[in-house]
Amino acid sequence: MMALELEGISQTRGSGRRAVEALRDVSLSIAAGEFVLLEGPSGAGKTTLLAVAAGLLTPTAGTVKLAGQSIGALSSAECRRHRAACVGFVFQRSNLLPQLTLWDNVLLMAAIGGVPRTEGEGEATRLLEALGLAGLTHRRPRELSGGEEQRAAVARALVHRPAIVLADEPTGNLDSVSGRAVAERLAGLAAERGTAVLVATHDPRLEPFATRRVRIADGAIAAG
């Protein structure tokens, strides 16, 4: 089953002379369990592609199918619910909520994704154990190291068993050891769950985990 299907996506920002084509006729399909690297220089359109794939940006042209559902056909509320259920995010910064403990941060995503509480707690326990964070569940983000924070973000991205995880430079702020640990665990846990992963990155340390690499330049797919 396809986790994500992008067909002829174009995305234009602004209008008239100031119009910028952020994406040009992009088509990309990612199957369940695939780990795809989206590589390209800064400004190539990687983050825009992730935003379009998540339904956070409406493309100027083309169709987006998330877990088999065309999101263009959904109302904004339906699209939000579909995103909450089918997409996990790992951002460059962990973006954990500072008022919540690590445990609550993970459970919050389960709740947003519509996972029943008991089920969410079980999955959160398993993930935090697998990510080496079981002893830190009552800590707040400010009490964690950068690597721990990003591993917690991985747990948050996977707790509701999404069809796809969209990761934007997930190792960009980490040292080599922490970056490798995060990439390894994200790839491993996603594969176990059959979750597809699309990672926008410059980081060559992620290459060994990729099942496929896609290059994007000037808003167009250069190689797939």
Added chain:
Amino acid sequence: MTLIRKALRSPRTRFWLTAGGIGVTALLVMVLGAAFHSVSFSVAAYTGQPGMDVWVAPGGVDNLMRSSAFLPAHVPESLAVMRGVAAADAIVRSYVTVRDESTPSPAGRRLALIAIGYAAPSGSGGPPIIAQGRAPLDSTDITLDRASASRLHVMLGDSVWVNGHAGVVVGLTNGTNLLSTQFLFANLSAVSEASALRGRASFAVVRRAAGVPPGELLESIRARFPRLSVYAREEFIANNVREVAAGFIPLLTLVALLGLSAATVLVTLLVHAVVEERREDLAVLLALGADARALSGALIREALVLALLGAILGIAVAAALGAVLDRALPVIPLAFQGSDAARVLLVFVAAATCAAILPLARLRRIDPLEAFRP
């Protein structure tokens, strides 16, 4: 959702400081309202005493508080012999200066009080509630409001000077404090003498004979004395409360509005700060798929909890303050009412809801894509 509410809570110190600020404004409104009720209660307690069924006043006079005219001398006696009248008593009302010593000195204390002279001990128009001691019996006996005694530093048995005439404090009263002044009760002849009003009466109060319909008695007195003003007890009470309210209501309204504005600004400030400081967190929550309505709901709930807590805090402190003042400083009478507390809660909650609207408008402008910023 509990976790979203938890995630958007404001820092505790700021939350409690804001709640404290709202509490102080609620306290202000409650205290002013309680002072107003206390004065109204005092006016009603005196003018509405049992046995004072009809008030007869000089023509055009409709209240006890502000009048300087007098009845023709024969009126009380003429009323007393009318059919349907069980008793009619004269009342002299004047302002007097009361000192705690006979020779004025810079250290001496003095008060201007409303003196009520009545046919003590059995006539109508005496003190409504005796807190300590007794009502006046002879011409030197004086009964003072508790607050006046406190301000003059006198106790039962002490001597005071009323317009230069000696008297002895034999009783202290409750429900006779009008905040700006208080009532003093003495024998009719003593007040008349002290105020140079011998043979005059400010009002006559009539007790209705058993079985006589109130309306019938009122009409017959009006027919007998067409040039005088005649009021049923309830009407006279209402006139006096209105007279007191006329001075109080504008100030009460102004302070209540200022207090409410301050509370609204505080709540707006707090919710606004939460939205601005949590802009990134809100963007992340929106990107993850959180419902914007759930986020708005969490912020409105925060504002409501804040307003409710602040108002409850203010009401509780006001009640405690009232109890302490009644014991330690009876000069400031406070009569708190449940309806005032309910009104404060209701209005503060409504203000908090309105206050949350402006910050919520900013929430709608947050772009979930901000979550992708490095």
